[in-house]
Amino acid sequence: xxxxxxxxxxxxxxxxxxxxxxxxxxxxxxxxxxxxxxxxxxxxxxxxxxxxxxxxxxxxxxxxxxxxxxxxxxxxxxxxxxxxxxxxxxxxxxxxxxxxxxxxxxxxxxxxxxxxxxxxxxxxxxxxxxxxxxxxxx
Amino acid sequence: xxxxxxxxxxxxxxxxxxxxxxxxxxxxxxxxxxxxxxxxxxxxxxxxxxxxxxxxxxxxxxxxxxxxxxxxxxxxxxxxxxxxxxxxxxxxxxxxxxxxxxxxxxxxxxxxxxxxxxxxxxxxxxxxxxxxxxxxxx
Amino acid sequence: xxxxxxxxxxxxxxxxxxxxxxxxxxxxxxxxxxxxxxxxxxxxxxxxxxxxxxxxxxxxxxxxxxxxxxxxxxxxxxxxxxxxxxxxxxxxxxxxxxxxxxxxxxxxxxxxxxxxxxxxxxxxxxxxxxxxxxxxxx
Amino acid sequence: xxxxxxxxxxxxxxxxxxxxxxxxxxxxxxxxxxxxxxxxxxxxxxxxxxxxxxxxxxxxxxxxxxxxxxxxxxxxxxxxxxxxxxxxxxxxxxxxxxxxxxxxxxxxxxxxxxxxxxxxxxxxxxxxxxxxxxxxxx
Numbered sequence: 001x002x003x004x005x006x007x008x009x010x011x012x013x014x015x016x017x018x019x020x021x022x023x024x025x026x027x028x029x030x031x032x033x034x035x036x037x038x039x040x041x042x043x044x045x046x047x048x049x050x051x052x053x054x055x056x057x058x059x060x061x062x063x064x065x066x067x068x069x070x071x072x073x074x075x076x077x078x079x080x081x082x083x084x085x086x087x088x089x090x091x092x093x094x095x096x097x098x099x100x101x102x103x104x105x106x107x108x109x110x111x112x113x114x115x116x117x118x119x120x121x122x123x124x125x126x127x128x129x130x131x132x133x134x135x136x137x138x
Numbered sequence: 139x140x141x142x143x144x145x146x147x148x149x150x151x152x153x154x155x156x157x158x159x160x161x162x163x164x165x166x167x168x169x170x171x172x173x174x175x176x177x178x179x180x181x182x183x184x185x186x187x188x189x190x191x192x193x194x195x196x197x198x199x200x201x202x203x204x205x206x207x208x209x210x211x212x213x214x215x216x217x218x219x220x221x222x223x224x225x226x227x228x229x230x231x232x233x234x235x236x237x238x239x240x241x242x243x244x245x246x247x248x249x250x251x252x253x254x255x256x257x258x259x260x261x262x263x264x265x266x267x268x269x270x271x272x273x274x275x276x
Numbered sequence: 277x278x279x280x281x282x283x284x285x286x287x288x289x290x291x292x293x294x295x296x297x298x299x300x301x302x303x304x305x306x307x308x309x310x311x312x313x314x315x316x317x318x319x320x321x322x323x324x325x326x327x328x329x330x331x332x333x334x335x336x337x338x339x340x341x342x343x344x345x346x347x348x349x350x351x352x353x354x355x356x357x358x359x360x361x362x363x364x365x366x367x368x369x370x371x372x373x374x375x376x377x378x379x380x381x382x383x384x385x386x387x388x389x390x391x392x393x394x395x396x397x398x399x400x401x402x403x404x405x406x407x408x409x410x411x412x413x414x
Numbered sequence: 415x416x417x418x419x420x421x422x423x424x425x426x427x428x429x430x431x432x433x434x435x436x437x438x439x440x441x442x443x444x445x446x447x448x449x450x451x452x453x454x455x456x457x458x459x460x461x462x463x464x465x466x467x468x469x470x471x472x473x474x475x476x477x478x479x480x481x482x483x484x485x486x487x488x489x490x491x492x493x494x495x496x497x498x499x500x501x502x503x504x505x506x507x508x509x510x511x512x513x514x515x516x517x518x519x520x521x522x523x524x525x526x527x528x529x530x531x532x533x534x535x536x537x538x539x540x541x542x543x544x545x546x547x548x549x550x551x552x
Contacts, residue, residue: 013442019293023196027162046486058161061201072460151304155433184348210322299472303438334437337477
């Protein structure tokens with residue numbers, strides 16, 4: 001299993017008139033979570049698109065909203081990849097508030113597209129190699 | 139079953155650098171779909187909050203992304219309530235592009251909160267009464 | 277002078293915890309205003325990018341916020357082009373609420389970029405021709 | 415003069431199909447800039463709303479777009495208050511990319527509203543006191 005943690009503060013423009021982080025803003029939080037997770041591997045999603053010409057469209061998104069996140073809270077985004085990706089890659093993210101209470105949890109499943117041929121490909125080898133150590137029997 | 143249909147055009151600010159409607163903008167589309175569905179019943183969500191003092195936070199969101207929606211496309215949002223709501227209400231939305239191809243489908247489950255007491259309540263009776271005719275005599 | 281009018285409803289996700297349309301969401305409203313204005317000329321901004329390979333980045337944005345717009349209000353966006361564009365084009369938009377009170381007014385100035393050469397160009401002739409009738413002495 | 419600096423990375427969901435940070439997302443960047451500036455004074459905007467019951471709606475926004483910001487760039491937001499606020503407060507922000515080139519510059523003018531009475535007030539004394547040291551002995 002590969003784990004990563006980052007933080008993000010709730011901005012005014014992200015709240016709604018209930019005073020909550022709008023439910024539709026969580027996907028951006030999840031994007032931040034997985035982007036920073038990939039960066040922690042020593043590569044970047046930008047590089048994947050620009051150098052490797054691979055893009056990763058989202059196939060599915062599932063979110064459970066447990067309790068509201070409030071304006072100005074510094075949220076902790078804990079993300080894991082639970083199995084070595086093959087055809088698809090799934091990121092599981094849980095978001096905690098400053099009191100360490102679960103705000104929100106969800107999973108995003110993405111595929112890999114080769115931009116030149118515009119076809120779906122398996123998880124690229126350079127990414128598998130980076131992830132493999134986290135999934136070996138210790 | 140209660141069905142409703144509305145349209146929404148993809149705006150520039152909603153696309154991303156893949157040229158697609160960003161995956162995180164769909165929840166706003168779903169909000170539009172269910173708000174206009176409620177309006178078609180002769181009431182409004184605004185009224186529910188202001189006059190009835192009931193708010194409806196989202197409990198879960200599940201989205202499947204089938205094909206990308208592109209800039210300036212006029213999307214059709216087809217929404218249904220498949221069973222008379224009791225404790226929760228679930229809206230199922232499918233989004234179609236101008237060629238009538240499925241772009242995206244998902245479900246949003248919401249609960250009802252009495253604002254004054256800040257407690258969860260069952261589907262308010264005035265809403266049940268509006269919906270009931272659509273679920274009678276099968 | 278060339279005038280155009282369209283409407284846009286304030287969505288929940290666009291409000292903030294003051295209960296107002298967030299100040300940072302107005303630029304999207306202005307985008308809608310000018311896109312629909314261009315469409316009313318019998319062309320589309322999408323076509324300009326795809327067929328004519330011209331894009332229009334924003335050079336400046338000036339907004340005065342007069343009174344708040346509230347959730348679910350159906351706003352009227354009145355836009356004008358006050359002089360025949362040459363090097364740049366400026367759209368002036370005023371937004372009115374349901375009581376016909378001014379909510380917000382602003383101007384967006386854009387230039388024209390030829391995508392192939394990535395250079396700034398003057399207002400393309402096909403657009404000048406569409407606009408000219410509105411600026412002739414009647 | 416009071417100066418402050420913070421950073422913000424451009425997210426995928428904030429780009430548009432030109433591959434640029436969408437022009438309408440800068441106001442959120444400016445919000446981040448001024449919120450973090452206020453926090454650097456040892457207070458928070460959240461506290462102002464909750465404890466002091468003062469809110470600060472935006473009165474005007476002026477932005478010049480100099481060059482595009484691109485996906486994944488870590489932008490530096492430099493903000494200054496150029497004179498001790500009286501009736502209004504104006505934040506000037508300049509945004510620089512990783513090559514230290516100016517991306518964007520603008521000013522946001524806000525007023526102060528006493529929430530209880532819903533009336534405009536002058537800059538609250540606790541804020542003036544915090545800012546005063548930066549505007550003394552020229």
